[in-house]
Amino acid sequence: MKKFINHVDDYLAESLAGFAAAHGDLVVLNTDPVYIRRKRLKPGKVALVSGGGSGHEPLHSGFVGYGMLDAACPGQIFTSPTPDQMMAAAKAVDTGPGVLFIVKNYSGDLMNFEMASEMSEVQNAMVLINDDVAVENSSYTTGRRGVAGTLIVEKLVGSLAESGASLEQCKAFGDRINKHTATMGVAFTSCTVPAAGTRTFKIGDDEIEVGVGIHGEPGRRRARMAPADAIAGELLEAIIDDLKPGAGAELLVLVNGLGGTPLSELYLLFNSTRLWLQRRDLRIARAQVGSLTTSLEMAGASITLCTIDEEMARHWDSPVLTPSLRWGM
Amino acid sequence: MKKFINHVDDYLAESLAGFAAAHGDLVVLNTDPVYIRRKRLKPGKVALVSGGGSGHEPLHSGFVGYGMLDAACPGQIFTSPTPDQMMAAAKAVDTGPGVLFIVKNYSGDLMNFEMASEMSEVQNAMVLINDDVAVENSSYTTGRRGVAGTLIVEKLVGSLAESGASLEQCKAFGDRINKHTATMGVAFTSCTVPAAGTRTFKIGDDEIEVGVGIHGEPGRRRARMAPADAIAGELLEAIIDDLKPGAGAELLVLVNGLGGTPLSELYLLFNSTRLWLQRRDLRIARAQVGSLTTSLEMAGASITLCTIDEEMARHWDSPVLTPSLRWGM
Structure with a gap:
C-alpha cells in the first residue's frame, strides 16, 4: 500500500x-468530537x-462554507460518524431556527443520524439521499444508496437556507431535489482502505463494475x-429509465x-x-465535471442527472464559497 | 488499459x-488549429x-479565463503543441499590446514556442519555467524541467496583466516569479499514455520515484x-536547498x-x-492544495514553495475566474 500516510x-x-x-x-476544525464548521455563521439561518x-473527499468537508453546509461530520474511512459528533x-x-441533517442512505449513517436527531436539544429535520439507481x-444499505447527487442537494438547499427559508421549507426542498436526482457509476479499479491495506475487491485487467457503489459495493453487472x-449509454439508460424526464426537461x-x-x-465522458x-432531445x-464524490483512489466515474426547474436553477447559480466549490463571489 | 476513451x-x-x-x-475551443481561448477578451491588456x-489537466486549459491565461495550446498527450497552434x-x-508566451522548459515546447515567437506577426515575449529542482x-529537457510552479506564474502574471501592465513588465515579473519558485515531486505509480497502452515505467509495490517528472521521467533516486x-522532508530539503529563503520569508x-x-x-501531505x-520558522x-498539474492517473504529488513579497501576495489574492481556479469574484 503506497499512500501519503504516517x-x-x-x-x-x-x-x-x-x-x-x-x-x-x-472553516474551523473541532477535534473532540470531530467536526468541521463554517468560520462565520449566519445568525437566523437554518443550519x-x-x-x-x-474517503469521499471533497464530500462533505470541502462543501462547508457560504451557500452550502454549516458543518460536516467525518467518520473514519468508509465508516459512519457517531451521534456525538452530529449532536x-x-x-x-x-x-x-434549527438544523437540517443531510444524510446519505447507508444503514450506519442513518441509524446514527436518527439517534442524533432524537437526542439533540436542537430542533432538527432530516433529508435522506438515495440517488443511486x-x-x-x-452491502451497507436497505434501499438505494446515496452517492454523488448529494452535493446537488447540499448546494441547492444551502442556497435556499441562505435566503432565509424555514427548516420545514428546507426539508421539503431537499426531499424534492432528491426525487429529481439519479446517479449511476462505473469502476475500473478498486481502492484500498488504509486500515485494510488490501484492495476492497478484485477486478480483471479488462473488466469494469457497472453500477458500483462509492465504497466498492457491487453494482448491476461485471462487464x-x-x-x-x-459506458455512458448504459449508465444514462438506467438513469433515464428511473428519472423519466418529461419532454423539454432541463437537466443539471x-x-x-x-x-x-x-x-x-x-x-471526454x-x-x-x-x-x-x-x-434524445434532452x-x-x-x-x-470533477472528482467531487470519490472513493479514495478508485478509477471510474458516475453520471448524475437532476431535472431542474427555474427555482432549482437559480439556487444552483447562486453564490457559493467553500474549499471545493466556489462561484459567484 | 481501462480509460474513458472511444x-x-x-x-x-x-x-x-x-x-x-x-x-x-x-472559454471557446478553436479546432483547426487547436487552442482554447477566453470567451471575452479585454481590449488593451497584454495577452x-x-x-x-x-495529460497535465487542468494545466493549462483549465486556467484560461479572467485573471490568468488568454489562451492555451494543447498538444497530444505528453507531446508539444505546434507553432501554428501558438501563432x-x-x-x-x-x-x-502583445502576447506573453509562458513555456515549461521541455526541448519540444521550447523549440516550437521559439519558432512561433519568431514567425508571429504579433509582438511577443517569453517566460521559461524551470521550477523542478x-x-x-x-529525458526531454536541457536544464531543469517546468512543472507545477507554472500555475503560480500564470496566476501572478495574469493578475499583473489585468492591471494594465506592459509586455515588458509582465515578462520581467514572470522571470522573477520563476526564480522564486521551486518544486519537487514523488511518484508511487506510473501513468499509461493512451497511445502507448502500457505503463511509462515500472515501479515495485514498495518503491517510490523521488524527484519524478510530470511525464514519468526519472528523478533523483528510486527509494x-x-x-x-x-517524504515531505526529503522534498522540502531539496527545495529549500535550492530556494534558500531568507529569515522571515513568506511562502506560497x-x-x-x-x-x-x-x-x-x-x-495529509x-x-x-x-x-x-x-x-524551521518558515x-x-x-x-x-489540489490536483492541478497532473500526469494522467499517476499516484504521487509534488510540493512547490514560492517566496512571495507583498506585490506577489496581492496578485495571488486578486480575482480569478477560470474553469479550475476561481476566487474573489
Whole structure:
C-alpha cells in the first residue's frame, strides 16, 4: 500500500488538520468530537449539517462554507460518524431556527443520524439521499444508496437556507431535489482502505463494475471494458429509465470522478453524455465535471442527472464559497 | 488499459469538446488549429498564452479565463503543441499590446514556442519555467524541467496583466516569479499514455520515484516507500536547498496531486509540509492544495514553495475566474 500516510490510526486526524490549516479563512476544525464548521455563521439561518464516512473527499468537508453546509461530520474511512459528533456539530452551528441533517442512505449513517436527531436539544429535520439507481439494496444499505447527487442537494438547499427559508421549507426542498436526482457509476479499479491495506475487491485487467457503489459495493453487472460512449449509454439508460424526464426537461448534469480518473477522461465522458442526451432531445441546462464524490483512489466515474426547474436553477447559480466549490463571489 | 476513451486518436478532440461544452460561459475551443481561448477578451491588456503536451489537466486549459491565461495550446498527450497552434492563438487573443508566451522548459515546447515567437506577426515575449529542482537535465529537457510552479506564474502574471501592465513588465515579473519558485515531486505509480497502452515505467509495490517528472521521467533516486513526513522532508530539503529563503520569508505553498492520489492524502501531505516548515520558522502566507498539474492517473504529488513579497501576495489574492481556479469574484 503506497499512500501519503504516517500511521493508519492518524490518517483522518492529520488529513483534517491539513485541510483546516489550508482553508483557515473558511472553516474551523473541532477535534473532540470531530467536526468541521463554517468560520462565520449566519445568525437566523437554518443550519445544514452533513457527514458520513471519510474517503469521499471533497464530500462533505470541502462543501462547508457560504451557500452550502454549516458543518460536516467525518467518520473514519468508509465508516459512519457517531451521534456525538452530529449532536455537537448541530449545537455549534444552530443559531435558533434549527438544523437540517443531510444524510446519505447507508444503514450506519442513518441509524446514527436518527439517534442524533432524537437526542439533540436542537430542533432538527432530516433529508435522506438515495440517488443511486444501480441496485435496490446493497452491502451497507436497505434501499438505494446515496452517492454523488448529494452535493446537488447540499448546494441547492444551502442556497435556499441562505435566503432565509424555514427548516420545514428546507426539508421539503431537499426531499424534492432528491426525487429529481439519479446517479449511476462505473469502476475500473478498486481502492484500498488504509486500515485494510488490501484492495476492497478484485477486478480483471479488462473488466469494469457497472453500477458500483462509492465504497466498492457491487453494482448491476461485471462487464468487459467498453468504449466511453457505450459506458455512458448504459449508465444514462438506467438513469433515464428511473428519472423519466418529461419532454423539454432541463437537466443539471454532473460527471463525477471516483478519485483515480484524470480530468481529461471526465471531460471526454461528459462529451459522450452530452451527445447521448442531445440525440434524445434532452437539454443540458447546467454542467459540473470533477472528482467531487470519490472513493479514495478508485478509477471510474458516475453520471448524475437532476431535472431542474427555474427555482432549482437559480439556487444552483447562486453564490457559493467553500474549499471545493466556489462561484459567484 | 481501462480509460474513458472511444478511439485513441480521438482522445484529445473529444476531451476538449467536453471541456469547452462544460465551460461555454468562460472559454471557446478553436479546432483547426487547436487552442482554447477566453470567451471575452479585454481590449488593451497584454495577452498570456501558454500550452504544452496534454495529460497535465487542468494545466493549462483549465486556467484560461479572467485573471490568468488568454489562451492555451494543447498538444497530444505528453507531446508539444505546434507553432501554428501558438501563432493562431496569439493572433486570436492579441488586442494590441502583445502576447506573453509562458513555456515549461521541455526541448519540444521550447523549440516550437521559439519558432512561433519568431514567425508571429504579433509582438511577443517569453517566460521559461524551470521550477523542478530534482535533476539538472532530464529525458526531454536541457536544464531543469517546468512543472507545477507554472500555475503560480500564470496566476501572478495574469493578475499583473489585468492591471494594465506592459509586455515588458509582465515578462520581467514572470522571470522573477520563476526564480522564486521551486518544486519537487514523488511518484508511487506510473501513468499509461493512451497511445502507448502500457505503463511509462515500472515501479515495485514498495518503491517510490523521488524527484519524478510530470511525464514519468526519472528523478533523483528510486527509494523504498516511507511515511508521509519523511517524504515531505526529503522534498522540502531539496527545495529549500535550492530556494534558500531568507529569515522571515513568506511562502506560497502548493501541494499538488499528480492525478491518482486522493484529496485526503494531499491534505495529509500538506499537514506534513506545514509542520516541517513550522519547525524551521518558515511562514506559510498562502496555501493551495489540489490536483492541478497532473500526469494522467499517476499516484504521487509534488510540493512547490514560492517566496512571495507583498506585490506577489496581492496578485495571488486578486480575482480569478477560470474553469479550475476561481476566487474573489
